[in-house]
Amino acid sequence: MTDATFEIRMQVMWNRLISVVEEQAMTLLRTAFSTSVREAGDLSAGVFDPAGRMLAQAVTGTPGHVNTMAEAVLHFITEIGRDNMFPGDTYVTNDPWKGTGHLHDITMVSPSFRGDVLVGFFACTAHVVDVGGRGFGADGKSVYEEGIQIPIMKFAERGRVNADLIRILRANVREANQVVGDFYSLAACNDVGHRRLIAMMDEIGLADLDALGDFIFSRTRAATQDRIAALPKGRWANDLLTDGYDSPVRLACAVEIAEVSVNVDFTGTDGISPRGINVPIIYTKAYASYALKCVVAPDIPNNWASLEAFTITSPENILNAPRPAPVAVRHVIGHLVPDLVLGALAKALPGQVLAEGAAALWNIHMSVRPVAGQAGRRAEILMFNSGGMGARPGLDGLSATAFPSGVMTMAVEATEHTGPIVVWRKELRPGSGGDGEYRGGLGQMIEIEPLPGHEFDFSAMFDRVNHPARGRDGGHDGAPGAAMLDDGTRLKPKGWQHVPAGRRLILHLPGGGGFGDSSRRSGAARAIDIARGYVTGEPE
Template structure:
C-alpha cells in the first residue's frame, strides 16, 4: 500500500485484477505443459515433479503452475531472492538474454537435485520479473547413482554439484564450459541435460508470455493487480485464523531416522510443533525438534522445505479450495504466519550439514502440524498420513548409465465424512505415479505386482487409506537405494480410529533368500532376478469403528480389502453370504458399549 493510499482502498478494480491473475495463471500452466512435453525423464514427464512460476523483480510470486508439486513451485521465490543476493555480492550484472541456474540448498532451493533455471524479464530496459522453472533431476553427480536414496552424505559437498546463481546463457550466448562440466559429471547426461534444456525453453516461453501481458495491460496495472491480490489473500488467511480459538496447541511426531545405526541420536527423532494463535496471526514454533545430524542428510532446509511444508498445510486446511474456491497463491497467504525453528535443529540446520534426504522428514513435519491443528479444527484434518519413500534404480547398459526414480506412494488418513485416499502421494508431494508400461518400455526392470495391500485397512468410522504393494524385478545387473521413513512409527488414528500400518521393504535375491530392509538404504547392487518388494503405509482411521456404516463395511469386504472376520472384529458387523445381518450387527455393537 502506498503512503498516500487510504486504508482499504483498492489500487485497481477487482474484476480487472482477477482477469489479470487468470492470465498469469495460464502462463504458468502453459509453461508446465510445455516442460512436461519436452522432458526426457519420467520423473518430470509422468510424475510431474517440477515447478513453474513468474515472480516480480524482487522474487515475489505472481503465479504458479497448479499441477506442479508444492515442493517445487513453493520455493521459487526463495531461489530468486538468493540468486539476486548472490549475484549482487559478487558484482555480477543481470542482463537481457541471461539464463541463470541455481540449486543452493542453503540459498532457497529445497535440495540440490531441484535445479532452477531463471530467465530475467526486461521491459523498456528495466528488470521487471523472472520466469522460472524447477525440476527434480535424476542424477546430480553425487557419491552414488541417482539423486535420491543418498542417505549417507557427510555434508552438502557429498550431495552432488552445487550451482549458486551460475549463468548458463550470457546475453543470449550459451556458456559452453558450464555445459561441458555438466555433461562430464552427470551419470545420465542424455536425460538430465535434455531435461535442463526443456526447463530453459519453458522458462523462455513464460518470459515471452509475460511481456505480451505487459503489452496488453501495462506494467502499472499488472503491479496493482498483484498488490491487491496479495492483500486479498492475506485477508482470507487472517479471517480464517481469526475464526480459530486463541491458545497454544502442541503435537509431537517422530521419524525413523537410521534404525540400524547404533547411535541413538541418529534414530527415533522427534518433530515438535506448537501453534500459538492470537487474533488474526499465528506462530508455528518448532522448538523441541531434534538437533540436526551433522553427517546424515535428513536435515531440512528452513527455506525451501520447512516453510513450504508449514504454509501448504495451513493453506490447505484453513482455506480448503473445495469450500473457499480459487484463492490466489502468493505471499499474502504467508504474512499472518511466523515460523520459529531454533538454529541447529533438524528443521533449521546449519551449513554444511547435508540435506538431500529432506523429503520424508518434511512430509512428516507437515503431518505433525496437522496433528496439532486437529485440536482446533478436527473436522478439517485427516488422521495420520502414510509417508512416502523414494527408490532410485540405476545400472550401466550398452555403454551408458540408466537411472530411474520411483516415488512409492503413501496414503491419507480418514477424514470427517470421507475414507482416507488409497495409494496416493500425500501433503506437499502431489506427484503422479509412473505407469508400468513406461517403466518397462524404457528400463531393464519389470513390475511384477502393483496393487493395494490386503488385510491391512486401519479401522475407523472413516477408514484409513490403503497402501500399495509394488514389486520390481531386475532384468540386468544394476543397483538401488531407498530414501524413506515410516517403517517404525504408525500413522496416528484420530478420535477412536485405529492407528495406521507401517511400511516395509524386502529384497528377495535370485536364489529366493529374503532380507527385510530399513527405511533408508544406501546403494546396494542387484543381479538379474533380484526382486524388491515395497509395501506402502496405511493412513490412520478417523472416529470409532463401531460407528461405521455397515454397508460401507460390506463394500470393503466385497472389494477384498478384508474378510468377514475383520468386519466382525474391528467393526462389529456380521457379514454372511447374502450381506449384512443387521439384527446380529446391532446385538454385537450393543454388547461392546
C-alpha cells in the same frame, strides 16, 4: 474507470496470468527428459513481481518446490544484482539452502523485460535424475559427498548459454544427456512464460504489473487474515516419531495462532543427523506453511501475501540443518512435517483435521547394470510411489496418493522404458488402511526385478516402517511399511542396498490412519470394503 470496471479488469488479468504460468509449467512437462518431471510432475513454475514476490503459481507442482521457490527468487535477486541482469538472462542454482532443499532439484530464474524495463521474474524447479556424488540416497555424511553444487550463477547471459557450465555438468553426472536436457527444458519453461506475459501486457496495454500485483496481494492478504481471525487463539503442541536412519527421530512443534498470523516453532525436535535425512529450513517452511494453508485457507490463492501470514521458527536441529549437513533425502523427514503440524491443529480444531498418512514418498532410485561378464544396458531409474492418506472427517482416506507432495504416480510402462527392469506387481495393499468410522487410505504392493543378466543397487528412502501413521479421534493406526527380497530377506528402510540377478524387490507401502471410532463405521461402507478387496477380514 469505475470501481466495478476496475475489479472486472483486474480479475480478467489475474485469470490471464494464471494461464501464463500454466503454459509455463506445461512446457516443462512436455520437454523434460526425466520421468520424475514429465510423468510425475515433480516441478514448479511461477511468476514474480520485480521485487521477487510471487504473484501466481502453476497448479502443477509440489508444495516443496512452489513454496521454496517463493523464497529462492529473493536469493537470486540479491546474489545476481539488478545491475547485472539483462534481457535474455537465465540464472540457476541447486544450492539446498537457497533453492529447494537438496542438490537434485534445479531452480532457474529468468528476468522478464518489456523493452528495457524489468517487469518481473519467472522461476521454475525440477528434480533431475542425477547430480553425481553418491547418488540419490541418505548415505552421505556431508553435502560435499552428495553431488555437484551449483552456486547461484548465470546459465545464460543475453541469450548465450554458459558453455563452461554445461561442460562441468557433463563431467560430473552419470546421465549427462538427461540432466543437460532438463536444464534446457527449465530455461525454455521460463522463456515461454516471459513471451506469454509480454504478449498479454502488449494486448491489454499494461506498462507494468504494479496495479495487478496490488490487486492480488491486497485481496489475498485480507482473505487470509479473515480466516485466521476466525480461528481459536492460543498455542498447541504435537510430536511424532519417525524411523530416522539408524534410530528413531523425534519431531516436535508448537502452533501459535494470533490475530492475523500463525507461527510454527520446531523447538524440541531432535538434533542434526549424521546422514542425509536433514532438512534445510527453507524446505521445512515450505511444508509447514502448506499444512497451515490446507486447514486455514485452502481455497485462497497461494502467493507472497498468503504465505506472509505464516511464520516458521526453529533452533538448529534436523528440521533446520545448516550447511554442510547431508540433505539428499530431505523429503523423507520434510514430508512428515505436515502430519506434525496438522496434529497440533487438530487439538485447536477437534474433529476437523485428517489423520496421519504415509506422508513421505517411497521413492526408489535404481542403478541398474549388467552382471559381470554379460552384455547389457546400464541405467539410472527413479520411480515415485505413494502410500495411503489418512482418513478425513467424513471421508475415507485416499489410497496410493502422494500427500503432501502431490506428485503423480509414474506409469509402469514409462519406468520400464528407462532401463532394464520389470515391474511385476503394482497394486493396492489390502488391509493396510487403519480402521475407523472412516478408513485410512491403502498403501501398495510393488515387485520389481532386473531383466535377465542384470542386477541393481537401489536407494531406499522409506519411512513409516517402524512408526506407522497414527489414527485420529479413536481411529486405528495404518499398517507399517516393509521392504524385502522375494526370498524373505528383510531390507533396511534407508540406504543403498543390492538386488542380485534373479531376485525381486518387494515393497509393502504403509497405509493411512483411520478417523473416528471404528464401531461407528456403517455396514454399507464395510460391505463395499469387502467387495472391493480393501480389507482382508473382520475388523479388530
